[in-house]
Amino acid sequence: MxxxxxxxxxxxxxxxxxxxxxxxxxxxxxxxxxxxxxxxxxxxxxxxxxxxxxxxxxxxxxxxxxxxxxxxxxxxxxxxxxxxxxxxxxxxxxxxxxxxxxxxxxxxxxxxxxxxxxxxxxxxxxxxxxxxxxxxxxxxxxxxxxxxxxxxxxxxxxxxxxxxxxxxxxxxxxxxxxxxxxxxxxxxxxxxxxxxxxxxxxxxxxxxxxxxxxxxxxxxxxxxxxxxxxxxxxxxxxxxxxxxxxxxxxxxxxxxxxxxxxxxxxxxxTPEPEKPAPQPIDPKSSPTGTIVFRVQFFSSSTDKPLTAPEFAKLKSVKKYLHQGMYKFTAGDEKNLEAAIRLKDEMIKKGHKDAFVVAFINEVRLPVDVAVQILQQRK
Ligand SMILES: [Zn+2]
The missing domain is CATH 3.40.630.40 (Zn-dependent exopeptidases)
Structure with a gap:
């Protein structure tokens, strides 16, 4: 695969x-x-x-x-x-x-x-x-x-x-x-x-x-x-x-x-093509920031330390707070392809609900928008 x-x-x-x-x-x-x-x-x-x-x-x-x-x-x-x-x-x-x-x-x-x-x-x-x-x-x-x-x-x-x-x-x-x-x-x-x-x-x-x-x-x-x-x-x-x-x-x-x-x-x-919908990028973040892709595998209403034993075998675990929930991610990938590979591995290892998320300057943004920004920079 x-x-x-x-x-x-x-x-x-x-x-x-x-x-x-x-x-x-x-x-x-x-x-x-x-x-x-x-x-x-x-x-x-x-x-x-x-x-x-x-x-x-x-x-x-x-x-x-x-x-x-x-x-x-x-x-x-x-x-x-x-x-x-x-x-x-x-x-x-x-x-x-x-x-x-x-x-x-x-x-x-x-x-x-x-x-x-x-x-x-x-x-x-x-x-x-x-x-x-x-x-x-x-x-x-x-x-x-x-x-x-x-x-x-x-x-x-x-x-x-x-x-x-x-x-x-x-x-x-x-x-x-x-x-x-x-x-x-x-x-x-x-x-x-x-x-x-x-x-x-x-x-x-x-x-x-x-x-x-x-x-x-x-x-x-x-x-x-x-x-x-x-x-x-x-x-x-x-x-x-x-x-x-x-x-x-x-x-x-x-x-x-x-x-x-x-x-x-x-x-x-011909008339102008469809104008792209405004993208929900956080205004506080800049499109010139660092984009990373991570795999979100767990969320909880109570906090957990990143040193918790269940995270030990995972790659660079991080957490962020979103809508009152602590969300835990693994990986720090520069491109979507690498994040998808990591996600597939994690699903195989039992994290069945794992999915890819993207961040710009540590602010979450939609994965497709992140990919679009990276494309524009090429
Ligand atoms: Zn059809």
Missing amino acids: KRRFLNFGILILALLLTFSLDAQRLQHSIRKVVIDAGHGGKDPGALGKRSKEKDIVLEIALKTGKYIEENMRDVEVIYTRRTDVFVELFRRAQVANESKADLFISIHCNGSRSLEPQGTETFVMGLHKNQENLEVAKKENAAILLEEDYQAVYDGFNPNSPEAHIIFSLYQNAYLEQSLDFSKRVQEQFRNRVKLYDRGVKQAGFLVLYKIAMPGVLIETGFLSNTKDEALLISNEGQSYIASAIYRAFKEYKECVEKAGQVQHLAKT
Whole structure:
């Protein structure tokens, strides 16, 4: 597992290099689009009261493709599935890369434990700005648990580990600008033409997007857990509205790319990308401070000395006081990868609830923010 995680890191570095070279390539025309209906076969995806995600997204995908085929004779539509079959996530990216497509559109439905959340959101590959976005990616990436030998195929990636998602989503997306441009258009169409609740354009680490060598998005067309959304998503009319909105966004995007003649122009003609949410860094601390990652393994309302015998075998044990609780950590690591390795070791040794925490000048901050600051310093 440790080895695999290292391999995963090396793979990401290799991808960074390949994709930054690829970014030099300009796109002048849109001739091929991959439409990816999420899930399928043994993987039903999110479940509604009356529906399964895999069935709805297949209908929407086929309808979207049909609009494009009927109205744009110069565009070839490639589907990752046309029937109710299971397709591995890596295979979906492979289909797109082998066909040298110009755009990848993955279609999904959301689900929540609460009945309340509703509306549409479109994701591009990147670091999640909040827990909610991370949860969407974790849920969609969990599809690999149904694949054979997923640990080997995805280089040790663990879809349940929040830290793994952070490292993974730091991969530089060479097509971020174009992907954001298309996402904005999709959400605009949903909002203005179909009157769907717009949850915005977001970023998170999706396995299905990370190996594609072209702009790509993952569209969450609504919540099957929400009664109103589900009613729309299972109706033939609702599916047609959603498909035609995606089609119109695609048409606009294609026209824009082709009119501009080169991709750089998009930056000037499209609205500003989603502004990052203010990060909850303690104002008393400075982003120029020292960042360390530690493994928190124990918390207690009563204090304990660091010399307590149960801490003897652990690496550099420290404690901090947070919301009236004493929290004990081990390790003092310079990077997240090392802290994850330590965490895995500690879990094996019986500290089952151990998790990684980050500090800047001894003030706790979210792990993803710490990683972002370190990235910026490079
Ligand atoms: Zn899905």
